[in-house]
Amino acid sequence: xxxxxxxxxxxxxxxxxxxxxxxxxxxxxxxxxxxxxxxxxxxxxxxxxxxxxxxxxxxxxxxxxx
Amino acid sequence: xxxxxxxxxxxxxxxxxxxxxxxxxxxxxxxxxxxxxxxxxxxxxxxxxxxxxxxxxxxxxxxxxxxxxxxxxxxxxxxxxxxxxxxxxxxxxxxxxxxxxxxxxxxxxxxxxxxxxxxxxxxxxxxxxxx
Numbered sequence: 001x002x003x004x005x006x007x008x009x010x011x012x013x014x015x016x017x018x019x020x021x022x023x024x025x026x027x028x029x030x031x032x033x034x035x036x037x038x039x040x041x042x043x044x045x046x047x048x049x050x051x052x053x054x055x056x057x058x059x060x061x062x063x064x065x066x
Numbered sequence: 067x068x069x070x071x072x073x074x075x076x077x078x079x080x081x082x083x084x085x086x087x088x089x090x091x092x093x094x095x096x097x098x099x100x101x102x103x104x105x106x107x108x109x110x111x112x113x114x115x116x117x118x119x120x121x122x123x124x125x126x127x128x129x130x131x132x133x134x135x136x137x138x139x140x141x142x143x144x145x146x147x148x149x150x151x152x153x154x155x156x157x158x159x160x161x162x163x164x165x166x167x168x169x170x171x172x173x174x175x176x177x178x179x180x181x182x183x184x185x186x187x188x189x190x191x192x193x194x195x196x197x
Contacts, residue, residue, distance in 0.1 A: 001196050001197075002196070003196045004178075004197075005192065005193075005194050005195075006167075006171045006174075006192070006193045007190050007191070008164060008168065008171070008190065008191040009189070009191075010164050010189060010190075012163070013159070013160045013161070013162070013163025014167070015170060030178070033173075033177050033178070036079065037079055037083060037170045037174070038079060038170055039139060039140055
């Protein structure tokens with residue numbers, strides 16, 4: 001299950017975000033929401049998960065009819 | 067006379083969340099408009115103007131009005147040096163950023179239709195949102 005871990009430091013008020021469990025650039029969707037609300041981040045780093053290709057499970061459907 | 071300081075590095079991008087964060091700190095009454103004048107603690111009109119203003123009556127007897135200027139990037143605080151040192155024990159901007167950050171997390175959770183679990187790790191607030 002995808003998870004976003006936010007860390008707020010009350011000493012500075014700064015917010016950090018770490019997206020987990022999302023392979024590939026799909027985590028950019030979450031980052032987009034945060035960017036809208038916080039502005040451009042001071043620092044941004046993609047984790048190794050970002051460079052993983054999302055796993056696509058092929059589905060074979062039985063032929064319908066006849 | 068206390069002068070006003072602008073904090074261009076501190077940006078509040080979302081108006082609604084900024085108002086909610088101000089309310090969390092006890093400043094739920096604000097004025098909004100274009101070019102609202104700021105007034106000092108003696109009622110003297112200052113040259114600075116802002117789009118969101120917390121009037122000094124809601125701050126403290128020696129406080130000056132508190133303003134937020136709208137820029138293309140977001141709202142920038144305009145705080146007198148007196149209030150910068152005294153408001154919320156001299157931690158006004160830090161507390162406002164913390165409250166704003168909490169509202170950002172709440173809004174992201176809402177947009178993702180997620181659930182949140184909050185914990186403390188030392189002095190840090192950790193909020194995990196699953197969606």
